[in-house]
Amino acid sequence: MEKTRNEKAWFLVLPVLVLVAFSAVIPLMTVVNYSVQDTFGNNVFFWAGLEWFKETLASERILNALGRQAFFTAVILAIEVPLGILVALSMPKRGVWASVCLVLMALPLLIPWNVVGTIWQIFGRVDIGLLGHTLAAMGIEYNYTQNALDAWVTIIVMDVWHWTSLVALLAYAGLQSIPEAYYQAAKIDQASRWKVFRYIELPKMSGVLTIAILLRFMDSFKIYTEPFVVTGGGPGNSTTLLSIDLVKMALGQFDLGPAAAFSIIYFLIILLVSWVFFTVMTNLDKKEGK
Amino acid sequence: MPTDTALAQTRSRSMSLPRINGRAVVMVLYLAFLLVPIYWLINMSLKSNAEILGSFSLWPRNLTFENYVTIFTDPAWYWGYINSIIYVTMNTVISITVALPAAYAFSRYTFMGDKHLFFWLLTNRMAPPAVFALPFFQLYSSVGLFDTHIAVALAHTLFNVPLAVWILEGFMRGVPKEIDETAYIDGYGFGRFFVKIFMPLIASGIGVTAFFCFMFSWVELLLSRTLTSVNAKPIAATMTRTVSASGLDWGVLAAAGVLTIVPGALVIYFVRNYIAKGFALGRV
Structure with a gap:
């Protein structure tokens, strides 16, 4: 659709701007403020420059958390994307069963994140959980x-x-969104199942898959509640991902300066990826001629 | 087109026999994987603690609703639900109210800085709540809003306003611009046109957006826990604190978990065709 140029449209976005300024810009400025200052308590602050950033980037604990985070995200992407495609290909295309599958599949997405943690916390316990109990009965030692x-x-x-x-x-x-005619053409050409997937289904899915991968990347990168409820970051620090580490630092120990520097680096990583996401999506929109 | 249907039938018939089975097996296994942990939670919520810890059974031997009774009669528990519903509703109303005009502006007009603004909104959806937990705590404490429903509602606008703008913009793009122009020619002012003509046209979009705002505010724990202590404590926080305090009352914990799934499960059928769109920020 051709859009008209109209500077007055700013008035329409003004409420959003004011609200998000309050809920995002002010807090973010606080973080920036803390990240360059040090304090000995009593609300007396003095300039610390880039000290906290240097410390953060050299901190083995934080770098380890970043490494674990990257590993976690890589593993879940490697499993969820192929599995998701397989499931999508296996779903009924229409009718009652399609609705049933949609509803049942969406169920985990709508469960509060801490309840997701609780479900698995219970499910995995050897004494009361089905999974833990079954594994123990099979003689596999399992204790999360x-x-x-x-x-x-x-x-x-x-x-x-x-x-x-x-x-x-x-x-x-x-x-x-793939027209039935595509499949008929493939049928006439006697294309194999693999070729139908490779040359018809995969290209048609590439747009949505890009969105799916990027959403999963970003949301898994900021995951906090679910692993926190199940493992609390332990045993030891073995499942302490970035957000868990940050919350420990900021709200647990109240280490304002280092936590703020950490936050900003964390945020910049996400910002960079968001920008890639945005560019890819705008290009997709253009390609589809919207 | 008879030939087309005939072809389609041949296709499905000749390809179906080996394939349908494989597909059904994948679907059944996947759905079982999804549903068994949820079943286990429901199973535990219907048992007494003695039964949970005493013996292992795949279904409740002595069916009891005691755990649910505990929740519905103990104010500490049921107020958790009421608090959550209050701030989630406030958040949904605020988010949609401010997002509607903005989404209209983005879908219809170009203006200075529009692309940057749209991107900046997105970054807030992507921001890790952990980054905002401490500054929110200080901000809302300093203005005297700590432990109020509105504080959590406002904090959740951080990710829900961008979400609402993006989803609504996706729906509004589908409405032809000629409708706006005709209405203006017919003498409608912007306000009357927007409320009387435009909003009914995207009613389903507004419904879907409301669902997703509700959902994302409902499932969030970190910010709502950080910003509350007693008066506005959400159900999610009530649950985690019970675990750390006693760590024993598994039956009640399971029942509380089941009850948090109910709101989503009740309306999921109505939004089933828009779930992908909502989770993908209106881009599918």
Whole structure:
């Protein structure tokens, strides 16, 4: 649609601007403010320059958290994207069963994040949980509160459980937009199932898949509640992801300066990725001629 | 077109026999994977604590609704739900009210800085709440709003306003501009046109947006927990604090969890065709 140029449209976006300035800009300025100052208490602050940033970037603890975060995100993407595509391809295309599948699949997406944590916390316990109990009965030693590997497996399976449906639903929406004629043409050409997927379905899904991957990337990068409820970042620090570490620092120890510098670096990473996301989406919109 | 349907039928018939089975197996396994943990939560919520800890069974042997009774009779529990519903509703109303005109502006006009503004809104949806927890705490404490519903509602606008603007913009783009122009020619002012003609046209879009604002505010824990202590304490915080305090009352904890799933489960059927759109910020 051709848009008209109209500077008065600013008045329409003004309420949003004021509100978001209050809920985002002011807090962010506080963070910037703390990140360059130091204090000995009593609300007396003095200039610390880039000291906190240097400290943050050199801190082994934070770099480890970043490494764990990157690993977590990579693993869940590697599982959720192919699995989501597989599920989308397996879904009924129309009718009652399509609705049933949509509703059941969306269910985990709508559960409060701490309840997701609670569900898996209970489910994995050896004494009262179905999963933990079954594994124990099979003679597999599994304890997510003691063993770091078990803790990791638990939070990854939990995230796959929680978010694969998002990838599947988006991929499904992409598949629905393929006209039946494409399949008929493929049939006439006697294309194999793989070729139908590779040359018809995958290209048609590429737009929504990009969105799905980027959403999953960003949301998993800021994950806090679910692993916090299940493992609390433990055992030790083994599942302490970026947000868990940051909250510990900012609200637990009240280390304002370092926490603020950490926040800004964290935020910049997300900002960079958001920009990539935005560019990709605007280009997709253009390609589809919207 | 008879030939088309015939072709389609041949296609589905010849390809279906081996494939349908494989697809059904994948779907059944996946849905089982999704539903078994939820079933387990429901199962536990219908057992007494003695039964949970005493014996292991796949279904409740002595069905009891005691855990639900505890929640509905203990103010500390049911107020958690009321608090959550209050701030979530406030947030939904605020988000949609401010997002409607903005989304209209983005869908219809170009103006100075529009692209930057649109992107800047997106960054707020992507911002980690952990970054904002401490500054929010200080900001709302300093203006005397700590532990009030409006504080949480305003804090959640951080990610819900961008979400609402983006989803609504996606729906508004689908409405042809000729409708606006005709209305203006017919002598409608902007306000009357927007409320009387435009909003009914995107009613489903507003409904879907409301659902997603409600949902994202409902599932969030970190900010709502940081900004409240007693008076506006959300159900999510009530749950985590109970775990850390006693760590024993599994039955009530499970029942509380089941009750938090109910609001989403009740309306999910109506938005089923828009779920992908909502989660993808209106871009599908």
